[in-house]
Amino acid sequence: xxxxxxxxxxxxxxxxxxxxxxxxxxxxxxxxxxxxxxxxxxxxxxxxxxxxxxxxxxxxxxxxxxxxxxxxxxxxxxxxxxxxxxxxxxxxxxxxxxxxxxxxxxxxxxxxxxxxxxxxxxxxxxxxxxxxxxxxxxxxxxxxxxxxxxxxxxxxxxxxxxxxxxxxxxxxxxxxxxxxxxxxxxxxxxxxxxxxxxxxxxxxxxxxxxxxxxxxxxxxxxxxxxxxxxxxxxxxxxxxxxxxxxxxxxxxxxxxxxxxxxxxxxxxxxxxxxxxxxxxxxxxxxxxxxxxxxxxxxxxxxxxxxxxxxxxxxxxxxxxxxxxxxxxxxxxxxxxxxxxxxxxxxxxxxxxxxxxxxxxxxxxxxxxxxxxxxxxxxxxxxxxxxxxxxxxxxxxxxxxxxxxxxxxxxxxxxxxxxxxxxxxxxxxxxxxxxxxxxxxxxxxxxxxxxxxxxxxxxxxxxxxxxxxxxxxxxxxxxxxxxxxxxxxxxxxxxxxxxxxxxxxxxxxxxxxxxxxxxxxxxxxxxxxxxxxxxxxxxxxxxxxxxxxxxxxxxxxxxxxxxxxxxxxxxxxxxxxxxxxxxxxxxxxxxxxxxxxxxxxxxxxxxxxxxxxxxxxxxxxxxxxxxx
Ligand code: PLP
Numbered sequence: 001x002x003x004x005x006x007x008x009x010x011x012x013x014x015x016x017x018x019x020x021x022x023x024x025x026x027x028x029x030x031x032x033x034x035x036x037x038x039x040x041x042x043x044x045x046x047x048x049x050x051x052x053x054x055x056x057x058x059x060x061x062x063x064x065x066x067x068x069x070x071x072x073x074x075x076x077x078x079x080x081x082x083x084x085x086x087x088x089x090x091x092x093x094x095x096x097x098x099x100x101x102x103x104x105x106x107x108x109x110x111x112x113x114x115x116x117x118x119x120x121x122x123x124x125x126x127x128x129x130x131x132x133x134x135x136x137x138x139x140x141x142x143x144x145x146x147x148x149x150x151x152x153x154x155x156x157x158x159x160x161x162x163x164x165x166x167x168x169x170x171x172x173x174x175x176x177x178x179x180x181x182x183x184x185x186x187x188x189x190x191x192x193x194x195x196x197x198x199x200x201x202x203x204x205x206x207x208x209x210x211x212x213x214x215x216x217x218x219x220x221x222x223x224x225x226x227x228x229x230x231x232x233x234x235x236x237x238x239x240x241x242x243x244x245x246x247x248x249x250x251x252x253x254x255x256x257x258x259x260x261x262x263x264x265x266x267x268x269x270x271x272x273x274x275x276x277x278x279x280x281x282x283x284x285x286x287x288x289x290x291x292x293x294x295x296x297x298x299x300x301x302x303x304x305x306x307x308x309x310x311x312x313x314x315x316x317x318x319x320x321x322x323x324x325x326x327x328x329x330x331x332x333x334x335x336x337x338x339x340x341x342x343x344x345x346x347x348x349x350x351x352x353x354x355x356x357x358x359x360x361x362x363x364x365x366x367x368x369x370x371x372x373x374x375x376x377x378x379x380x381x382x383x384x385x386x387x388x389x390x391x392x393x394x395x396x397x398x399x400x401x402x403x404x405x406x407x408x409x410x411x412x413x414x415x416x417x418x419x420x421x422x423x424x425x426x427x428x429x430x431x432x433x434x435x436x437x438x439x440x441x442x443x444x445x446x447x448x449x450x451x452x453x454x455x456x457x458x459x460x461x462x463x464x465x466x467x468x469x470x471x472x473x474x475x476x477x478x479x480x481x482x483x484x485x486x487x488x489x490x491x492x493x494x495x496x497x498x499x500x501x502x503x504x505x506x507x508x509x510x511x512x513x514x515x516x517x518x519x520x521x522x523x524x525x526x527x528x529x530x531x532x533x534x535x536x537x538x539x540x541x542x543x544x545x546x547x548x549x550x551x552x553x554x555x556x557x558x559x560x561x562x563x564x565x566x567x568x569x570x571x572x573x574x575x576x577x578x579x580x581x582x583x584x585x586x587x588x589x590x591x592x593x594x595x596x597x598x599x600x601x602x603x604x605x606x607x608x609x610x611x612x613x614x615x616x617x618x619x620x621x622x623x624x625x626x627x
Contacts, residue, residue, distance in 0.1 A: 008286025020478030026059030093329025187235030239277025258313035337530035353415035456540035481512035544570025
């Protein structure tokens with residue numbers, strides 16, 4: 001359990017079962033409900049669905065929606081807070097239709113709404129958010145079409161709030177609202193002085209891309225007043241960054257936001273909502289710390305700080321408690337999906353090596369290295385052995401370049417060198433003190449497990465911003481993992497790798513995995529990929545979107561599940577079409593070449609037909625390795 005810290009990042013959803021398989025509890029309030037991941041994999045195989053793939057646990061999505069809403073409701077009650085809570089899900093975090101539909105459905109009892117940050121997202125939320133009670137919040141930069149759509153949504157009786165990101169947007173909105181005779185609901189986004197901590201800290205502070213300064217907010221309120229629309233100003237919005245690692249930033253932003261709200265109220269602008277944006281973090285590495293992949297607080301603490309923080313200021317300033325809005329995306333979606341990939345090979349640290357038997361007339365450098373391996377078992381001063389071996393290896397390389405030793409002798413020296421380092425590594429394993437240079441040995445001697453997926457498609461943030469995602473074997477976790485390794489993907493790019501892992505001692509560049517058995521598939525799960533990762537990946541090397549399976553648990557048998565839907569990933573044809581190729585003319589071109597070979601007698605007609613079909617099948621096939 002400690003090796004992969006499953007319980008720590010699993011948040012009640014994931015744990016290691018007694019049989020060593022990863023188990024999922026899709027609703028932590030009902031621990032009878034438990035799915036064995038191995039059974040899910042077996043069913044996927046039985047259905048003939050190809051790996052790698054995304055597995056979505058829709059029940060987890062529903063659980064997170066309910067958890068966030070209930071946490072707010074309970075805290076409001078406990079704090080005797082008079083305003084309510086009306087959350088919205090920002091679809092940019094995961095726009096997949098099935099995900100958004102599930103969230104809307106699970107959120108219906110709470111009047112949970114949607115947030116859009118672009119015109120395409122607005123068109124989406126207009127169609128999906130059919131509940132007239134829930135909010136539709138519109139952030140991001142807007143043009144005339146955007147405003148018209150927002151006002152159409154108002155005409156259709158929706159609670160659609162246009163959040164003004166810069167002053168000129170307000171002028172545009174007022175003009176079109178007057179033209180159409182529709183009263184808008186207006187929000188203003190405040191450029192906060194408090195900055196979040198973590199990778200998205202630049203969403204706050206003076207240089208933030210979005211939002212109005214205090215004087216711009218006052219001007220905006222007065223502008224609405226001048227146009228007889230003062231009562232349209234209903235919402236104050238702020239968002240100081242995603243994945244807030246330190247709860248202090250949340251507390252500070254609430255204190256600042258609550259004061260702005262109160263002052264606007266006192267100036268006569270009766271705002272009804274305060275929207276605290278997103279930012280609720282996920283403990284990706286299970287460390288519960290302020291490092292970038294974690295957070296030092298729980299959802300409960302986050303909600304309590306918002307509710308109590310707002311209440312305190314409002315009571316002191318003698319203004320009504322506003323309805324609280326939050327736009328959590330990461331916390332809603334991260335847990336529900338994971339990527340399952342197969343390990344398709346092991347790249348050993350230094351190859352297999354060659355035979356190092358003594359031969360007549362071998363060079364003294366080879367003999368020197370061999371001598372070290374002969375004495376190492378009885379030698380206490382490992383540092384001396386390490387230094388000598390390193391020096392001989394360096395000398396050997398020079399000697400080879402000067403044609404003093406042969407390629408074969410160099411290979412022998414390298415083979416012996418890595419054998420010596422292997423022995424040193426074993427001896428220092430439990431030592432109290434390990435010199436700095438030797439600490440690198442675990443990494444230097446580790447393998448690379450080749451995994452059938454693309455980091456750029458399925459785990460973009462690990463590459464782009466060093467985000468840590470939990471990676472664990474889905475089976476055999478009751479066996480000691482004996483192979484230290486990092487993971488590499490199948491793209492032709494040396495950045496296509498994972499080399500930051502959760503370990504017993506913090507973050508490590510290697511992770512222990514099990515040895516590969518020739519007759520057994522070894523599956524790894526990349527977890528917490530439901531937020532951003534799912535939709536931000538690119539098609540580097542033309543590896544396309546993954547197949548997806550959507551898993552639901554059975555109501556009548558909590559240990560059972562069913563694949564509700566399989567969504568095909570990209571075929572080669574799909575990705576080629578996006579890149580402006582015409583797969584059918586490509587097939588024609590290859591067929592023509594084959595036909596020419598047949599005509600010239602260089603290929604049998606029957607063979608020609610087979611190759612033509614094969615090429616066409618590959619065009620229709622999956623972009624990943626067929627295993
Ligand atoms: N709201 C706004 C305005 C955002 O920019 C973001 C993302 O950065 C979110 C909500 C979602 O934030 P999170 O995923 O941290 O909940």
